[in-house]
């Protein structure tokens with residue numbers, strides 16, 4: 001299930017903190033992000049210039065619009081600006097009772113600018129018991145641990161921070177994640193403190209040397225809210241959120257955003273692992289690959305062999321020579337199809353490619369019992385020529401490499417180009433002669449347009465394009481190269497019988513896999 005996570009927070013137009021960071025973080029760790037805006041800030045990586053708080057009634061309208069329609073799996077609370085906003089949020093939480101509430105009690109930005117009215121601190125204390133987890137930094141922890149009387153005493157050691165977290169957890173009945181981001185020294189530890197169960201879970205970690213720390217608190221709390229909804233376990237959610245944040249921290253400076261404290265790179269991990277590329281649909285692969293061999297198909301259409309086959313003017317000797325080469329081809333094509341069946345990832349593929357291997361063997365036998373029978377001419381008994389050998393070497397090498405997807409891409413042009421030619425010959429696109437029952441090769445032309453073969457071709461296209469759509473870009477490219485190489489071999493194969501009588505087609509010269 002994808003966690004539907006609502007951030008109730010302020011806007012940071014520089015994109016590093018606030019709702020902008022929250023939406024990126026929720027998305028980066030796999031949730032669906034929503035945002036109700038409490039306040040607008042005018043800020044960049046150097047500081048906050050101004051804050052505008054829209055009427056609290058409008059925030060209530062945003063919250064009701066969401067909860068009236070959408071199931072909310074987790075809520076993250078960020079900048080709440082003033083007491084009226086806090087009470088509006090508290091009222092909505094009491095009414096809607098979302099299953100997970102993570103409160104980042106934003107009070108002061110790293111730049112030192114206030115993000116919560118000074119007189120709103122007591123309202124914030126009233127909000128704490130409505131949260132499942134509160135994530136203060138050292139400054140905010142000191143405020144919450146204090147009584148509100150004197151100035152807050154910010155912890156300077158990790159032990160002091162833990163003691164303050166224990167006191168806040170006990171006083172407000174809420175789990176506290178104490179954060180050591182602002183601690184001096186080489187470590188940046190965090191700890192989950194729960195007075196109710198008298199447990200402290202430590203999350204150690206070295207400090208990452210970077211200036212890109214703007215919005216780390218926003219990002220961490222949003223990621224934890226999302227992962228807690230997914231895992232249902234706080235330590236597991238915090239561990240995963242911290243691992244993600246630390247990776248994002250390491251890549252923040254490389255973004256080159258701003259001259260102050262820049263943002264973390266929320267998507268560093270996703271981008272590094274290929275998440276930025278969109279995948280084509282099978283239909284898009286089909287259209288692109290078919291269009292990509294349009295020139296080759298056009299050359300095939302213009303070959304004297306195809307023209308002669310269509311109008312019946314093709315001499316018997318080159319025709320039988322072509323069939324003899326086709327018989328050689330079909331024998332090994334069947335073996336390669338059988339290998340595709342052996343490598344197939346599922347039963348449907350296994351059955352389809354095995355069936356096709358069977359069809360190929362039948363096709364070869366029929367050639368010998370029919371056209372290539374004992375009375376056929378000398379060309380019929382010729383050994384495989386260089387063109388046939390090159391095509392089969394390409395297919396056999398693809399089979400040998402053992403990559404099913406690449407192999408079926410290499411097998412596809414034989415299905416696809418034949419079916420396409422057959423359909424167009426039968427439709428009279430190459431002239432009416434091809435439709436004449438008295439055509440010298442009428443029975444052969446009929447095999448081209450066999451409806452069973454058309455169905456098989458559609459299936460083969462489906463198997464290949466689904467595999468390509470689901471492949472990585474690099475794998476898809478290897479598939480495509482194998483497909484185009486086979487299409488070139490098809491052109492060479494059709495050109496070969498009359499090669500002596502016609503110029504060698506431009507594209508048939510160099511065929512490489």
Ligand SMILES: Nc1ncnc2c1ncn2[C@@H]1O[C@H](COP(=O)(O)OP(=O)(O)O)[C@@H](O)[C@H]1O
Nearest residue numbers: 137179180181182188190207208213216217220
């Ligand atoms: N330089 C750093 N190296 C590693 N982790 C850091 C660093 N700075 C902050 N963090 C982590 O970022 C998260 C937010 O912490 P902190 O900066 O203390 O909060 P805030 O952003 O609310 O001020 C914590 O998990 C903290 O440990």
Ligand SMILES: Cc1ncc(COP(=O)(O)OP(=O)(O)O)c(N)n1
Nearest residue numbers: 010011017018109110215216217218
């Ligand atoms: C709109 C807005 N909300 C919150 C903050 C504070 O962000 P935080 O993640 O606590 O970290 P710093 O940016 O203070 O390091 C903000 N700046 N703006």
